């Protein structure tokens with residue numbers, strides 16, 4: 001796959017069978033305000049390096065999908081105005097020599113192509129509320145249906161249709177495993193109203209499932225639902241209040257279709273006076289640390 | 304595929320190019336009451352052996368997907384309290400050494416991996432009524448979109464959304480062929496209100512389609528719609544009456560979402576005083592016998 | 607793939623790396639009245655030959671998928687009463703030795719199997735209005751999700767749900783690129799109300815995206831949205847009036863489900879006094895000519 005460019009650190013780690021974790025770039029370019037996003041990008045990588053895990057932050061720079069960025073690359077995804085790039089945008093960016101921040105779908109796709117098996121993100125994309133009419137369903141789900149990678153997330157944001165998202169994951173034959181929980185988390189909160197069929201206790205348990213998945217020749221991704229630590233979650237009452245306000249505001253403003261989710265997310269950041277961003281950062285750190293431990297457990301099995 | 308364990312009989316039959324038919328285990332563990340389910344499991348295998356066809360009942364026992372069970376295995380699926388296992392549950396059961404009864408999706412998936420080309424079940428899973436909102440669509444359909452196996456069923460239970468199920472089969476490019484009928488059956492009844500584009504008369508006709516399918520390199524499954532013999536079908540008037548009662552009862556009880564279909568099926572067994580179970584057994588026997596003839600025709604082509 | 611039969615001209619052109627464009631046959635057998643359809647089939651091929659591009663009209667004749675027809679074959683698709691054949695019908699037609707006119711899905715599928723990389727059609731199939739309930743979604747979209755071919759179309763007919771169709775294309779990770787436009791066309795009109803993320807100016811730009819797509823190992827199709835030239839489009843006011851009439855007539859006549867789209871299309875031909883057919887022919891010619899230029903650009907890159 002000469003179209004991808006792996007950093008020397010990532011190449012070396014993969015060749016040596018050492019743990020590597022993929023990180024996405026839209027959380028940096030679109031999910032967090034400057035300059036905090038730059039600090040976060042550096043911090044996520046540091047969390048992994050402290051575990052002796054090699055970070056592979058993924059983005060498209062000047063047309064080339066880069067698997068592992070140097071300091072200049074990390075600065076670029078934090079400071080440039082990048083378009084979001086999903087899987088289908090990659091050939092177009094490549095043909096133009098343009099840059100883009102990779103979504104969960106594109107990051108998972110590129111990481112798997114590079115041979116990386118574990119990926120940390122904040123929340124998965126999903127089925128949007130109203131998708132019954134709009135058909136707005138994130139390519140994150142359909143991409144994971146054909147992409148063998150373990151994705152560690154804090155579930156799905158409660159602005160989406162969580163029930164429908166879990167159904168799609170089932171229809172796509174994508175395993176969903178709670179880590180230390182039997183309840184699917186809802187991003188800012190440790191819980192949604194949806195229980196899970198399967199729960200595991202340790203990163204080793206996840207690695208064992210990955211091994212069985214490989215032995216069976218399965219090509220789907222594995223979703224690890226990793227709730228934010230209890231002391232860091234958003235206060236559920238405040239979360240519910242702000243979300244109800246956000247939905248009402250979208251309704252009042254006559255926002256429709258694809259514009260709804262971005263409107264809601266913007267509203268929530270503002271109405272929560274930054275609290276939702278704090279939680280977002282905390283859950284992302286937690287996912288990165290957990291992904292590091294799963295990658296380490298995975299590398300340990302392969303010795 | 305060392306993750307699967309084929310019985311010596313199945314290995315031998317496949318190696319010799321002799322006919323083999325896969326059988327699922329959820330019909331035994333969840334579809335029929337004890338001890339009748341054990342008798343049925345044995346009978347289904349006998350129907351095939353009498354045709355000189357090797358049965359391959361499929362289940363996960365102690366973490367291992369087993370393709371073809373011995374007498375102890377058949378007893379276990381009838382007597383143990385097994386979870387239903389779909390494709391995405393297989394790596395988790397494997398990692399835990401746990402057991403499970405395979406759904407249509409998982410059975411088709413494992414059978415195809417083992418090299419088996421014909422599979423008999425009762426009814427296919429499908430799109431649930433209300434799936435427009437709930438997104439509840441069986442992984443049976445999406446799995447058959449990428450699994451080259453011929454599935455003999457009596458159609459889809461009328462508690463599901465048959466029209467939507469047929470549309471999904473079309474969207475997934477899965478051929479649906481009526482055997483001796485131009486009407487899609489509705490499990491307990493020979494007919495639904497939906498006509499089929501294609502009808503064939505004999506098992507040889509099905510085998511010829513399978514050969515063309517292979518020659519074209521297609522990887523989808525083929526659905527053979529095999530209506531229950533006329534003298535065995537449920538009385539249509541009684542069927543309609545019991546179904547209407549069941550839907551009304553679900554409504555009265557406020558049952559919603561994923562709970563609806565199991566509620567309806569339980570209600571129907573009870574309200575029909577066991578008649579629906581009789582029909583279920585008869586159509587399953589008929590599907591097994593038909594699958595045996597198709598497997599025999601298929602083996603005959605390959606000599 | 608011995609199941610396909612390539613014409614000597616197509617084989618020769620592909621072997622020599624010369625440009626080839628696939629053409630579908632349902633537009634001939636079902637989209638245009640006789641004998642105009644025969645003239646159109648010949649004309650589409652001529653447009654390509656004048657560019658030194660080899661036409662590969664695709665159809666199933668006597669069970670055999672033919673990639674490139676001779677004069678007798680072209681006459682047959684224009685004059686025989688052929689069934690529409692989608693991907694899932696191919697093995698059945700093959701087993702019976704029957705003939706069929708290939709849909710966008712089947713043509714794309716067969717062309718890609720034959721090694722052809724560019725395909726011209728009129729309009730893509732899509733998500734039908736009311737698909738939220740009916741689940742009626744064309745296999746054209748799902749087939750392009752796994753078929754590496756560049757399809758040149760004038761978008762999607764406005765009788766379909768264009769917004770939902772564009773969402774499905776996104777979920778399937780199928781790139782959609784406007785050629786000389788930033789607005790998705792709606793078949794008879796240069797524009798719909800939907801803007802595109804990506805627009806290119808030249809056939810070379812499309813070929814560059816195809817090259818990047820290949821380098822990334824992507825297996826989806828690429829949709830090139832190619833609006834009809836401005837002077838040839840249907841008068842928007844008349845289009846809107848006739849469409850509104852058509853929808854009202856379908857409603858009055860109580861037409862439901864799968865019958866709606868054919869009813870609307872028939873109504874529109876009649877109510878427009880043939881104007882819609884003129885536009886259909888013009889946009890098809892334009893797509894064929896554009897596809898020829900893209901195929902030429904593609905062949906040029908590979909020297």
Ligand SMILES: [Mn+2]
Nearest residue numbers: 136137138776
């Ligand atoms: Mn979307």
Ligand SMILES: [Mn+2]
Nearest residue numbers: 170439440441
């Ligand atoms: Mn379900």
Ligand SMILES: [Mn+2]
Nearest residue numbers: 473742743744
């Ligand atoms: Mn349809």
